[in-house]
Amino acid sequence: MPQSKPYSLYFILLIVVLLTCFLVNISFGSVSIPFTEVVHAILGKATEKASWAYIIWDYRIPKSLTAILVGSGLALSGLLMQTLFRNPLAGPFVLGISSGASLGAAILIMGASLFNGIFTFGIVNDISLALASSIGSFIVLLAVMVVASKIKDTMALLIIGLMFGSLTAAVVSVLSYFSTAEKLQQYIYWSFGSLGNLSWQQLLLLFIITVIGLTISILSIKPLNSLLLGENYARSMGVNIKRSRYSIIIATGLLAGGATAFAGPIAFIGLAVPHLTRQIFNTTDHRILLPAVMVYGAILMLICDTIAQWPASANVLPINAITSIIGAPIVIWLLVRKRKMVF
Amino acid sequence: MAAIIGVNGIGKSTLLRTLGKVQPKLYGKILLNKTPLEKLSHLKLATEISVVLTEPIASKNLTVWELVSLGRQPYTNWIGTLSEVDKEKVNAAIKMVDLTSLKLKKCYELSDGQLQKVMIARALAQDTSIILMDEPTSHLDLYHKVQILKLLQDIAHKTRKTILFTTHEIEIAIQLCDKMLILEKGKSAFGEPCELIENKNFDNLFPSDTITFDGNTGAFRVNR
Known part of the structure; x- marks a missing residue:
């Protein structure tokens, strides 16, 4: 079919938009830096004030790159889950990844008070939080994988993922109940999500995790396409369903788990971007959708982060709220305009 | 062309789905060209047997052409690129079920009868010697039932494929x-x-x- 030409044009346009968003994103922040100086800093030239180059290289660029990685990773894992479960309501967190991360963070922050200080879980900082939340999501994911090997029905897996989510949410509630106001606030701050806390080393780690998740996803494109007809058809066309299901779950775990560990539980992107992309591209072919959702996810995340940064220049709004405030109207508008859901 | 008939619940679909390795066998032996079915990998089996099932397809946002081309999956590379040969086979399969004029339509725009033909074309594109179909004529009116079954007969005789299907249309x-x-x-x-x-x-x-049953007319009669 002659269909590749218009798509490549789309993609060039999208990349331009992405780069623009990236530039805009690093141009705004609590310290106002002239745009020409921003460009100078990126190009490695000397800036008027030495601190500007420092702000851009050690704060804004890592934050923008985090936004790109988190946005594209979450969007891709959302696509994987929606196709695997053939359910438009699925998102990157249906397997309990974010609730696992929340549990890890909650135990780290609030656990000590529950056990009357018998246990102390060490110092609460960005690194230990990232570690605790990734351990949490990894344990929940592992539990889901064990269950997945026992059951054949993928839909049952969806319900089980949701049950794990409720279970961990309940434990977090109990922890919150016994927690002090100060600890509770600390936990809530974590749950707002944050893109700005990554050092270059952490960023590199997130990048590696995302690339591994992406590679597994790319290798799963063919099974993903055949899953559009359902598992039985996919199997009849030679797909090893069990292995594909594992690969897709692992890829999702890496992508969504990595993003959550470093940036907190960021809602909405993973659910909305695949829908957004399907509406715009009007295709279900994962060879197109996979790169498309990643670029859209990155763009949307950058826009959200810019908005979170911008209005009150000294305060940064919680990114987790902005993604929904921006994203929900877009999806509603698209659905109303096209009058029909593409899935 | 061979039909499996029997009353509801006797196990027609179970037999068919077991033969196609869609579900595991309960007991017994199934041989395909003297090889036990369970010894064949899914990929190898996909080049021998294609299936058309009763379950609805998960996404109807594919075009007819895209859906039929998925039938080439056992032969394409790791990312599913269609070669010229693949494209030819897809077009031939669509032509065989007489849907060439609809090949760029999305599946949600099609009627049940047309969609059934698309699924048949997909099985044809898979290029197997055996096609298994589970109730290919359910949800269709009499005319379309006959149309589909005549199409299957035509395909079986022209392509020398074995088409095995379950049906309640005993008279047809x-x-x-x-x-x-x-x-x-x-x-x-x-x-x-x-x-x-x-x-x-x-x-x-x-x-x-x-x-x-009236043996002279080959028809069933309701006793009053």
Whole structure:
């Protein structure tokens, strides 16, 4: 079919938009830096004030790159889950990844008070939080994988993922109940999500995790396409369903788990971007959708982060709220305009 | 072309799905060209047997062409690129079911009968010697039932493929099929429709106080 030409044009346009968003994103922040100086800093030239180059290289660029990685990773894992479960309501967190991360963070922050200080879980900082939340999501994911090997029905897996989510949410509630106001606030701050806390080393780690998740996803494109007809058809066309299901779950775990560990539980992107992309591209072919959702996810995340940064220049709004405030109207508008859901 | 018939719940679909390795067998042996079915990998099997099932497809946002081209998956590379040969086979399959004019339409725009033809074309594109179909004529009116079954007969005779399907359209099947398998509790009969009629295999298919079979016309009659 002659269909590749218009798509490549789309993609060039999208990349331009992405780069623009990236530039805009690093141009705004609590310290106002002239745009020409921003460009100078990126190009490695000397800036008027030495601190500007420092702000851009050690704060804004890592934050923008985090936004790109988190946005594209979450969007891709959302696509994987929606196709695997053939359910438009699925998102990157249906397997309990974010609730696992929340549990890890909650135990780290609030656990000590529950056990009357018998246990102390060490110092609460960005690194230990990232570690605790990734351990949490990894344990929940592992539990889901064990269950997945026992059951054949993928839909049952969806319900089980949701049950794990409720279970961990309940434990977090109990922890919150016994927690002090100060600890509770600390936990809530974590749950707002944050893109700005990554050092270059952490960023590199997130990048590696995302690339591994992406590679597994790319290798799963063919099974993903055949899953559009359902598992039985996919199997009849030679797909090893069990292995594909594992690969897709692992890829999702890496992508969504990595993003959550470093940036907190960021809602909405993973659910909305695949829908957004399907509406715009009007295709279900994962060879197109996979790169498309990643670029859209990155763009949307950058826009959200810019908005979170911008209005009150000294305060940064919680990114987790902005993604929904921006994203929900877009999806509603698209659905109303096209009058029909593409899935 | 061969039909599997029998009353509801006798196991027609179970048999068909087991033969296609869609579900695991309960017991017994299934051989495909002298190889046990479970020894064949799914990929190898996909080049031998294609299936058309009763379950609805998960996404109807594919075009006819895209859906049929998925049938080439066992032959394409790791990312599913279609070669010229693949494209030819897809076009030929679409032509065979007479849907060339609709090939760029999305599946949600099609009627049930057209969608069934698309699924048949997908099975054809998979290029297997055996096609298994589970109730290919359900949800269709009489005309479209006959149309689909005549199409299947045509395909089976022209391409020398084995088409095995389950159906409740016994009267149409008697007229069109080369072989029929009648499943009944305890005993099953397999043969050409005429033989089966002569052997009175159809007579006890349904309780005779409600429905009787007329061997002369090959039709069932409701007892008043």
